Amino acid sequence: MRKLLIGILSVLAFSLLLVSGIDYLNHAQGFTGDNTLTVYNWGDYIDPSLLKEFEEETGYKISYETFDSNEAMYTKINQGGTSYDIAVPSEYMISRMIEENMLRELDHSQIKGLEHINPRFLDLSFDRGNDYSIPYFWGTLGIIYNDKMIEDIPTSWNDLWDDSYRNELMLIDGAREVMGIGLQSEGYSLNLKNKQILVEIAAKLKEMTPNVKAIIADEIKMYMIQEEASIAVSFSGEASEMVWENENLHYVIPEEGTNLWFDNIVIPKTAKNVEGAYAFINFLLEPENAAINAEYVGYSTPNDAAKELMDPEIIADPQFYPSDAAIENMEVYENLGPEWLGLYNDLFLEVKMYRN
Amino acid sequence: MKLTSNSKGNNIFLFIIFVILYLPIFYLIFYSFNAGGTMNQFTGFTWEHYQAVFEDTRLIGIVLNTLLVAMLAALLATFIGTFGAIYIYYVKKKQNKKLLLSLNSILMVSPDVIIGASLLILFTLIGFNLGFVSVLLSHVAFSIPIVVLMVLPRLYEMKDSMIQAAEDLGANSWQVISRILLPSITPGILSGFFMAFTYSLDDFVVTFFVTGNGFSTLAVEIYSRARRGVSLEINALSALMFIFTLALVLGYNGIQIYGQKRREKAAKTVHFIESEGISL
Numbered sequence: 001m002r003k004l005l006i007g008i009l010s011v012l013a014f015s016l017l018l019v020s021g022i023d024y025l026n027h028a029q030g031f032t033g034d035n036t037l038t039v040y041n042w043g044d045y046i047d048p049s050l051l052k053e054f055e056e057e058t059g060y061k062i063s064y065e066t067f068d069s070n071e072a073m074y075t076k077i078n079q080g081g082t083s084y085d086i087a088v089p090s091e092y093m094i095s096r097m098i099e100e101n102m103l104r105e106l107d108h109s110q111i112k113g114l115e116h117i118n119p120r121f122l123d124l125s126f127d128r129g130n131d132y133s134i135p136y137f138w139g140t141l142g143i144i145y146n147d148k149m150i151e152d153i154p155t156s157w158n159d160l161w162d163d164s165y166r167n168e169l170m171l172i173d174g175a176r177e178v179m180g181i182g183l184q185s186e187g188y189s190l191n192l193k194n195k196q197i198l199v200e201i202a203a204k205l206k207e208m209t210p211n212v213k214a215i216i217a218d219e220i221k222m223y224m225i226q227e228e229a230s231i232a233v234s235f236s237g238e239a240s241e242m243v244w245e246n247e248n249l250h251y252v253i254p255e256e257g258t259n260l261w262f263d264n265i266v267i268p269k270t271a272k273n274v275e276g277a278y279a280f281i282n283f284l285l286e287p288e289n290a291a292i293n294a295e296y297v298g299y300s301t302p303n304d305a306a307k308e309l310m311d312p313e314i315i316a317d318p319q320f321y322p323s324d325a326a327i328e329n330m331e332v333y334e335n336l337g338p339e340w341l342g343l344y345n346d347l348f349l350e351v352k353m354y355r356n
Numbered sequence: 357m358k359l360t361s362n363s364k365g366n367n368i369f370l371f372i373i374f375v376i377l378y379l380p381i382f383y384l385i386f387y388s389f390n391a392g393g394t395m396n397q398f399t400g401f402t403w404e405h406y407q408a409v410f411e412d413t414r415l416i417g418i419v420l421n422t423l424l425v426a427m428l429a430a431l432l433a434t435f436i437g438t439f440g441a442i443y444i445y446y447v448k449k450k451q452n453k454k455l456l457l458s459l460n461s462i463l464m465v466s467p468d469v470i471i472g473a474s475l476l477i478l479f480t481l482i483g484f485n486l487g488f489v490s491v492l493l494s495h496v497a498f499s500i501p502i503v504v505l506m507v508l509p510r511l512y513e514m515k516d517s518m519i520q521a522a523e524d525l526g527a528n529s530w531q532v533i534s535r536i537l538l539p540s541i542t543p544g545i546l547s548g549f550f551m552a553f554t555y556s557l558d559d560f561v562v563t564f565f566v567t568g569n570g571f572s573t574l575a576v577e578i579y580s581r582a583r584r585g586v587s588l589e590i591n592a593l594s595a596l597m598f599i600f601t602l603a604l605v606l607g608y609n610g611i612q613i614y615g616q617k618r619r620e621k622a623a624k625t626v627h628f629i630e631s632e633g634i635s636l
Contacts, residue, residue, distance in 0.1 A: 001534045003542055007549070011431050018424040025417045038570050043580035044587075063570030064414065066580035072564075079480045082568035225394070245394070 037276035038063045040073060040084040042263070045137075047296035054283050060276045077102060083270045085277040091262045092176075094133050095126040095335040103132040104267040110278045113285030116305040120327065121262065125334060133264035134281055137299040139236035140260060140322070140330065141177055142253045146246075149230035157185035157254045160233070161208050169211045170220050170232040175341075175348035176333055177259065178205065178215075181233065184256045184331075191334040195343065202347040206354040215352055224249060235261075237299035240320055244298070251319040257329035262302075381598060388591035395588070405592035412589065415577070419593070422557060422573040425488070429495035430552035436496070437503025437552075438545050442537065444504065445511040463501040471498055472565035479566060486568030494566045495556040502555060503548035510544030550608075 043066040051062050065084070067073040070093040076082055078100070089097060097103050108114070111134065114122075121135045143154050152164055160169060160181065171178055180190045182201035192198065213229050220232050225245045234242075239251040265284065267277045283289055287305035294301035295310060300320050307315050315321055336344065388406070392399035409415060444460075447453040463471075475494045476486075484490060514537070522532050538545075560575035567576055578590055 001538050004538060004545065007546065008431065011427055011549075015424055015427045015431075018420050018427065022417060022420045022424065025413055025420070028413065036570070065568075065570055065572055066577070068580050076568060079476060082486050 035059060035273075035276075036061050036063050037273050037280060038065065038083060038085050039280065040065050040067060040076070040087040042066065042088060043068055045088065045263075045297060047293050050283075050289055050293055053289075054280065057283070058276075058279050060273070060279060062280075077268050077270065083272045084268050085271040085273045086280055087266050087268055088136055088263050089266060091124070091126040091264065092333045092335050094264055094266060097266070097268075098127065098132050099335070102269055104269050104271060104274070105131050106134070106267065107278075110282075111285070112282045113287075116285060116287055116290070116303045118302050118304045120324075121302040124262070124332060126262075126332065127264070133266045134285070135302040136263045136265050136284070137237070137294070137297065138260065138262045138302055139299050139320075140253055141172070141180070141233065141235055141258045142239065142251050142319075143231065143233055144224055144239050144242055144249055144251050145231045146224070146227060146248050147250060148248045149227065153250075154231065154252060155255055157181050157256050159254075160185075160211065160231075162211075165211045165231055167211065167213050168230045169208075170213050170223060170229050170234075171215045172220065172232075172234050173215050173217045175345045177233070178348055178351065179344050180259055181205070184254070184258065187256065190259055190331045191336060193336065193340050198343060198347055202351055205351045209351070209354050236320055237297065240298040243319070253319070253322055253326060257331060260327065260330035260332050262332070263299075381594075384591050385595040385598065388588055388595045390588060395591075405588040406596075408589045409592050409596065415589070415593065418572050418574055418577050419597075421488070421571065422575075425492055425495055425573060426553050426556040429492055429499055429556045430549050432492075432496045433499035433552045434503050434545060434549045437500045437548055438507050438541070440500065441504045441507035441511060441541075441544075444508065460501045460504050463498070464505065468498075468559070468561035472562040475562065476565040486566055487571040490566045490568070491563055491571065491573065494562050495559065498559070498562060499552035499555055502551050503545075506548035506551055507541055507544040510541040514540045 037060045039062055041064070045066075051064060055061055067076070070090050073087060073089060074093055074097065077084060077087060077097075094103070108130075114130075114134070117135055121138060122130055127133045143160070145154060147153070149168075150165075152159070152162065154160065154162075171181075176190070179198070179201060182205045183190055183192055183198075186201065186204070188197060188201070214223075216223075218238075220234050221238050221242055223229050224232055224234075224242050227246070227248075236251065239249075242249045243251060265281055267274060267281075271277055284293065285303070287303055287309055290301050290303035290306035291309040294303075294306060295314070301307065301310075307321070318326070387395045387398065389401050389403075390398050391402035391404070440460075444453060444456050447456060472494070475490075475497065478484075479486060479490050518536055518540075519532055522536050527535065558575060559573075560579060563573050564576050564579070567573065574593075581587070581590065
């Protein structure tokens, strides 16, 4: 009995120690309760120094939480029980959240700096008039290859079917991305709603399987840097990090065009600190901050004024800041609705399971 | 064939298993000192990742949160689980006992995803705010069955005659519980506590569903960071956690050995007094 009592007391004492530690940390950072801004963003998707600077500049304290997929973020916000003031979903998820009335309509009179954003990234199909969202980062899907290991440099999606890449290709694990490769290789729209053609595309993708080494996600980055594979399909932001780590790697946007995607800042309906949320949006729109952020994260910024402040070498790189003509060729995902999305997923699953 | 614990084959097998289990951990710790910044190549020795851990107040806050949740959840679960086990032990009807045990086991084997999702639905249904308390309650919930399973065998090992004797000698039920029942199942309670503690510490799936409002635990945080490649800061943190748990285990064993020695010493003294015929 004495042993148990000692045990209980020591656990309680330790817990008290922890509580005071947490309290001390919160105080040291200046959290008091109503000045907190809760930000829900992708993991490692902002320069941490910006968070500190925002806190110093405005007096708000940021409670920063991260997610790893649009779906996880959607579920958290949709289920309630949370009060995020800022979230950063991708375009197809934004249109779904608008439809389901989960986002707060933005008061444009409170937003400063929208004029810095390239008009190309405003007023898009998923959020006309930017009533709900402000661009944060954008990027493309493309091919990364290692010039040491490959002789024929790929220039189009159709090159992925080439025999010389047998068992070398790594694909990103996404239904719309992989189906999109097939669709664009045949000149169709990424948002095609035609069952017969989609089935044909899936059949074409199955012919690619002898080339496919793996269908994975984040691991691609590591494998490519370590030269475990010579060619992969992944997102431009990931590619920029790979190119940074291994100079033999190069990123190509296929000539048929590709998917143009966006991560935008939104304010969920459940937000408590709306004033702080606007302050945060304005802070990120400032060219100087956008430039710092873009150099840290490695994805492409939609902020034209920021581009002028950045390392000219980065901006001049057509791999990550493609020309207007190249962008003309690109397409944004539209929300297909559950039925068509289901078909895309089913066909992708068939491709994944196909063995030859 | 006679199986002995120290036969050569056994030892080699044991050694291989330990190497397999510990190698990844040491590999991880080794690279926490890498100046290169990635796990690809060791380029030089540095403390900078450890420095980064201590400068990252958000990460330290998350570590403290994780430990606090684990401590309190294990404590509460041990309370509830111990009394649950005692209750199950005293259930008279065999069928009811079996039913209770099966319900307990179902919770043990049901997938974390199901538990996490159903807890999330429960919390949001009753309008509960996600955060520290929701995580704590969830951890208590999935730890209770573990404690029950750790305590029950001790109860069955206990001699019922001791309790009967105590009752015959006029002990009331509180005295029976505090003087006989609890002391004889203490080892079970302690191991239940530590099991619950470790379960809570490394739980990801359930926690993932019920965190919110800026509250996060280490498992969830590392998972979100993994999307962009785990930095060596996490390696450094893992090394620190490993040393911390190692110290805990060594400390616990030290206390056990110390207690055992003291008991042996006491037993020897009693023996000495008896054999020398010294009257007290």
